[in-house]
Amino acid sequence: MIRQAYAIETSDVSRYFGGRPAVRQVSLRVPESGIYGFLGLNGAGKTTTIRLLLGLIQADAGSIHLFGKPFSNNLLRRIGSLVDMPSLYSHLTGRENLEVTRRLIEAPRSKIDHALAVVRLTADKDRLVRDYSLGMRQRLGLALAIMNSPDLLILDEPTNGLDPAGIHEMRDLLRNMPRAHGVTIFLSSHLLNEVEQVADFVGIIHEGHLMFQGPLAELRERQNRELKVGVRQAEKALEFLRTAGLDARIEGQHFIRIREAAIDASQVIRMLVEKGYEVFHASLEQESLEDIFLSLTGGARQ
DSSP states (O other): OOOOOEEEEEEEEEEEETTEEEEEEEOOEEESSSEEEEEOOTTSSHHHHHHHHTTSSOOSEEEEEETTEEOOGGGGGGEEEEESSOOOOTTSBHHHHHHHHHHHHTOOTHHHHHHHHHTTOGGGTTSBGGGSOHHHHHHHHHHHHTTTOOSEEEEESTTTTOOHHHHHHHHHHHHHHHHHHOOEEEEEESOHHHHTTTOSEEEEEETTEEEEEEEHHHHHTTOOEEEEEEESSHHHHHHHHHHTTOOEEEETTTEEEEEESSOOHHHHHHHHHHTTOOEEEEEEEEOOHHHHHHHHTTTOOO
């Protein structure tokens, strides 16, 4: 049996601050060459986890493997990161900012043009960064993160503060990168609707605990479906449906909700009509992914 290749694999990693746990026994499994969305409300433990993965802080317990090897500083050469707002020199051009980093990492000059092309800033490379929009600055930060042609890209809330156009640009860039450049992306966010548009895999963290981890499709399988039926004499119809073995509840004066993993709506309606009940409404409703996310994170909204 071939073992799954992971860009990131942690086992029961914990980190405490002042005796309080920020991350509790987190075991991540981040497959190579895809986008892993790391979701959680603010303060859930996302940034602490990222700092652990980048070696900025040490774990109090557990182990971290990168690319199948125990964590070491040498492996950090294979990682690019964008955490918080990128540190840029506003009095320099976009190209000059990349040149500073290129000299530090002793990369060939061709890396600058490649990075600019990837983040679609070639046409603006000679503009001063002080004249860049927030979205352009964020893309320049991404260019800095990929200057060393990383195998793994770790991004902490990369769309934070961007306007809708900037979010769309960033989303489009990230979605294309694993396929075009073979990079694995570990993306943290508190916005499920953003992550679900780019991610292949999802991890949901809450109060330091990993509540869910798996393919996005597996999270979708958790979505509950309900049939909403409008019927006269709803109380009697409810009793009939429950006797027939359906998980039903009344809503308002004339509506019944039927919760089933798989509902044959036409059969339910036929049952009611044949029993003499007047059905005037029927709709199939599905729980949103946001509802699932909120149920896993205590139902709080931010």
